[in-house]
Amino acid sequence: MPDSILTGMMWANARSPADVPIHLRHTCEQDEGMAGYGWTTYDARRGGTHVVNDTRNKLNLITHFVKDPDNGNPNTWGLRVNARRRTDAQDRQKSTVVFYIGVEGLDTTLECTKEHQTAASKNNVVCKGRTAGLGHFELRVLDELPGNEPRWTSVNSMIRPVEKLWQAKEILVDLLKDPSSPIDLIPDNPGKGNLHFIQKTFEGDCDFDIIFSPKDAPGMIPQTITDMLHNSQSMFVERFESAFLPKGPFQDEQHTAFSAYLLSNVLGGIGYFHGTSKVGASTTPEFRETVSGKSDALVEEKGPYHLFSAVPSRPFFPRGFLWDEGFHLQVIMDWDMDLALDIVNSWFVLMDEDGWIAREQILGPEARSKVPSEFQTQYTDYANPPTLFLIVQAFVAKSSGDSSYFGIPSRFLSDRAAGKSFLNALYPKLRKHYEWFRRTQAGGNLTLYGYPDPDHNQGYRWRGRTPRHILTSGLDDYPRAQEPHPGELHVDALSWVGTMATALREISAFLGKKGNEAMFKSHENDVIRSLDSIHWSETHQAYCDTTIGTSSQVEKVCHKGYVSLFPFTNKLMGLDHPHLEAVLDLIRNPEELRSPYGLRSLSLKDEYYGTDENYWRSPIWININYMVIARLLVSLTTH
Numbered sequence: 001m002p003d004s005i006l007t008g009m010m011w012a013n014a015r016s017p018a019d020v021p022i023h024l025r026h027t028c029e030q031d032e033g034m035a036g037y038g039w040t041t042y043d044a045r046r047g048g049t050h051v052v053n054d055t056r057n058k059l060n061l062i063t064h065f066v067k068d069p070d071n072g073n074p075n076t077w078g079l080r081v082n083a084r085r086r087t088d089a090q091d092r093q094k095s096t097v098v099f100y101i102g103v104e105g106l107d108t109t110l111e112c113t114k115e116h117q118t119a120a121s122k123n124n125v126v127c128k129g130r131t132a133g134l135g136h137f138e139l140r141v142l143d144e145l146p147g148n149e150p151r152w153t154s155v156n157s158m159i160r161p162v163e164k165l166w167q168a169k170e171i172l173v174d175l176l177k178d179p180s181s182p183i184d185l186i187p188d189n190p191g192k193g194n195l196h197f198i199q200k201t202f203e204g205d206c207d208f209d210i211i212f213s214p215k216d217a218p219g220m221i222p223q224t225i226t227d228m229l230h231n232s233q234s235m236f237v238e239r240f241e242s243a244f245l246p247k248g249p250f251q252d253e254q255h256t257a258f259s260a261y262l263l264s265n266v267l268g269g270i271g272y273f274h275g276t277s278k279v280g281a282s283t284t285p286e287f288r289e290t291v292s293g294k295s296d297a298l299v300e301e302k303g304p305y306h307l308f309s310a311v312p313s314r315p316f317f318p319r320g321f322l323w324d325e326g327f328h329l330q331v332i333m334d335w336d337m338d339l340a341l342d343i344v345n346s347w348f349v350l351m352d353e354d355g356w357i358a359r360e361q362i363l364g365p366e367a368r369s370k371v372p373s374e375f376q377t378q379y380t381d382y383a384n385p386p387t388l389f390l391i392v393q394a395f396v397a398k399s400s401g402d403s404s405y406f407g408i409p410s411r412f413l414s415d416r417a418a419g420k421s422f423l424n425a426l427y428p429k430l431r432k433h434y435e436w437f438r439r440t441q442a443g444g445n446l447t448l449y450g451y452p453d454p455d456h457n458q459g460y461r462w463r464g465r466t467p468r469h470i471l472t473s474g475l476d477d478y479p480r481a482q483e484p485h486p487g488e489l490h491v492d493a494l495s496w497v498g499t500m501a502t503a504l505r506e507i508s509a510f511l512g513k514k515g516n517e518a519m520f521k522s523h524e525n526d527v528i529r530s531l532d533s534i535h536w537s538e539t540h541q542a543y544c545d546t547t548i549g550t551s552s553q554v555e556k557v558c559h560k561g562y563v564s565l566f567p568f569t570n571k572l573m574g575l576d577h578p579h580l581e582a583v584l585d586l587i588r589n590p591e592e593l594r595s596p597y598g599l600r601s602l603s604l605k606d607e608y609y610g611t612d613e614n615y616w617r618s619p620i621w622i623n624i625n626y627m628v629i630a631r632l633l634v635s636l637t638t639h
Helices: 019-023 162-177 222-244 253-268 285-289 292-296 322-335 337-349 364-368 388-399 416-440 491-511 514-535 562-569 580-588 622-638
Strands: 005-013 034-043 047-054 059-067 077-085 094-103 109-114 125-131 135-142 152-158 195-203 206-214 271-281 298-309 545-548 554-557
Touching (some): 005 059, 034 253, 047 222, 047 253, 059 222, 077 094, 077 222, 094 109, 094 125, 094 162, 094 206, 109 195, 162 195, 162 364, 195 206, 206 222, 222 253, 222 322, 253 322, 322 337, 322 388, 337 388, 337 416, 416 491, 491 514, 514 545
Antiparallel strands (some): 005 094, 034 047, 047 059, 059 077, 125 135, 152 195
């Protein structure tokens, strides 16, 4: 929630005072001497274990986060911190770990003090505060662990502008560089403020607990954290096996641990984002047809907005991406359907009155600090593949009993009325986004450009096109027509319209909206007919983009690869489709897409294979491979 608390942790090797500001670690990066970091287990409802292997600081930082959703107060949580020197470190290596807590908003209070009550608790810290959303709360930092005695504990309380609190590392570095500060320690000055640093400096190893609890709620004790850690880890393994039912040869410990690690890091990448967004809009024709026309756009800072979202990459892309989200949720929904639906709903809350959802959610100054300025503005005619429709479609299938669910018990699946209520509330937003997409991504005048049967066919073209990229398609540098032309049509854009039509047809049927069901079925048939009429190439035996050639005639632009597969992956080809065999040949041909490690993004025979940035021009992408495998499995079991 906004105007709440924010917390974080920093650490460094403290072998010399000058080293601490230089080697201080805070955010997820890959260029700071990291041997790796990630969640070994994580459940968003109960917590998990995160490990950082910092080779440069010669320190491993293991954090165990626990929650107890069954105790009646989900806002109570605990964090156990285990700082361990690496094997190549000196026996008594000096290190420092800094935990910080801040409060946002105007109507907030927070005061931190040292206990100094007993010899065992002399390094304990208690912070008491209040925010509008959380009410009164208490946070305790405890050293009362067996055999544990950190040598120094410093607390520094201060007041900083609320909009600067996210820059905690820079604030701490300034503190450490202050000539009046003790050597490699922050000044010990606990008290009132909206930002508090709690520093533990030690030789060798160090353990401490951080416990948060609302006022009058029963707080945890160290033994509680120990017990909950054991229970949550064993429960995670049991739930993983029951939710995903791993089958041979993937049932052994090595494969299970690897799969659990992947799931944990998808779940561990879920976050809450809040802030303003830069939005560009214009109504001129040039704006809609060319990137250079964006110079006339009126860019405004709008919001603030809120988003609950997974992220595609913690170090590189720590924010929400619309098309990535649907792939994250393909995994998350089988683990925790209600969590997945919360995320879906959060995205559709962001939709504007026209039906537009920004494809990249860069909310607030902290998020913008990770994005080059030329990519920060989100334009109101830019789309993204609507993968969230796949999740709602899957929810309907599970609600109808057409597919199974073995994940965490779901209120929306167990209570049919609750599930229908959720869908009825979401349904108008799904329709509005569908209509917006068809309106803004529609191809040019099909009659003018000489496309076949323009009265019945339809075509679509991604906006935001440059000669080398269509970032909005999700496939970035995948080869397209050269040069761009307003009359070109993209097979993947049309396929995603078909996906939306299919999903809306199935949702309409589930909700008993017969008239809408028939309408969306008609739209779906139009897409299938247009794919074959406009995009199928008999010469290349593949689905291809089109453009208008130098002779002003429609031409096929065939770069066999993922784009050629979307009519199949997006369920727009039946098992009796006349082109199915050709698509399957493309999939299984080792001289085209098939490799020992999965399907290449572009055919080995294509002239652009492995060229330039080589992002979608050869690499094997797990999300598209997943779509192909899922479709092949359905086809196999259906037949």
